[in-house]
Amino acid sequence: MFGLQEGPIDVATVRRAVSNPRFGAILVFEGVTRDNFDGREVAQLAYEAYPEMAIPALEAIGQQIAERWPGAKCAIVHRVGICPVEEASVVIAVGTPHRPACYQASRFALEELKAQVPIWKKEIYADGSAWKANTST
Amino acid sequence: MITVTVRYFAALRERRGLETELMQTSETTTIGRLYAQIFPPGPDGALPVAYAQNHVRVPGATPLADGDEVAFLPPLGGG
Numbered sequence: 001m002f003g004l005q006e007g008p009i010d011v012a013t014v015r016r017a018v019s020n021p022r023f024g025a026i027l028v029f030e031g032v033t034r035d036n037f038d039g040r041e042v043a044q045l046a047y048e049a050y051p052e053m054a055i056p057a058l059e060a061i062g063q064q065i066a067e068r069w070p071g072a073k074c075a076i077v078h079r080v081g082i083c084p085v086e087e088a089s090v091v092i093a094v095g096t097p098h099r100p101a102c103y104q105a106s107r108f109a110l111e112e113l114k115a116q117v118p119i120w121k122k123e124i125y126a127d128g129s130a131w132k133a134n135t136s137t
Numbered sequence: 138m139i140t141v142t143v144r145y146f147a148a149l150r151e152r153r154g155l156e157t158e159l160m161q162t163s164e165t166t167t168i169g170r171l172y173a174q175i176f177p178p179g180p181d182g183a184l185p186v187a188y189a190q191n192h193v194r195v196p197g198a199t200p201l202a203d204g205d206e207v208a209f210l211p212p213l214g215g216g
Contacts, residue, residue: 031216047215048147050208052192054215078215090216110216118189118208119215120147131148133212 001075002058004049004119009077009091017075018095025102026095029110030088037132043124045083050118054078057117061109065094069101074109078119089121139164139203141171147211148184149176162201169197172209186210 001017015028033045062074075093083089092109096102113119114134121132138161145153153175162171168188176183187210188195194210201207 114216117215121214
């Protein structure tokens, strides 16, 4: 499961997409809208994607994970449109036979997504807004 | 002349006031040159972008062909 979605992401659905009787570990990561950035109050975020590129890029992350951690399975759903504070902008589920690979692959998926997938984020404040680029940290 | 479809996202969409448009340009234009034509660098310089031709990232020196879908990708913010 690799997709873009308007409205809240159902975490259980993403988790179910990687469930497998061979797996000893499943990690579900949620990237969540925080109410502040650099001391400024954030009211909500707005995400925008280039779907024709973003969905293949998400699928490519899943393929890389399957190659680097044999047996691993990954599912990623990213929200588009308005994402209010405390709601998930992205849900990444990774399942693996053993726990160490699960932690590594989950982190890899998020960092790759930030670096490679054509999605943009606008921070909306009480008194304005700004497009925010990812940094390496 | 060739005709390409240009897609705009995020800050560039807002600056252009459009999500997409058809543009005519010369056969010798590269994707990077088209970007500089549409968004001439201002006093702060140009917004650094990646280039995509038919949904594949390409270098700025890539020539365009009739019917291409072109996109300029501002710095990414997903996650």
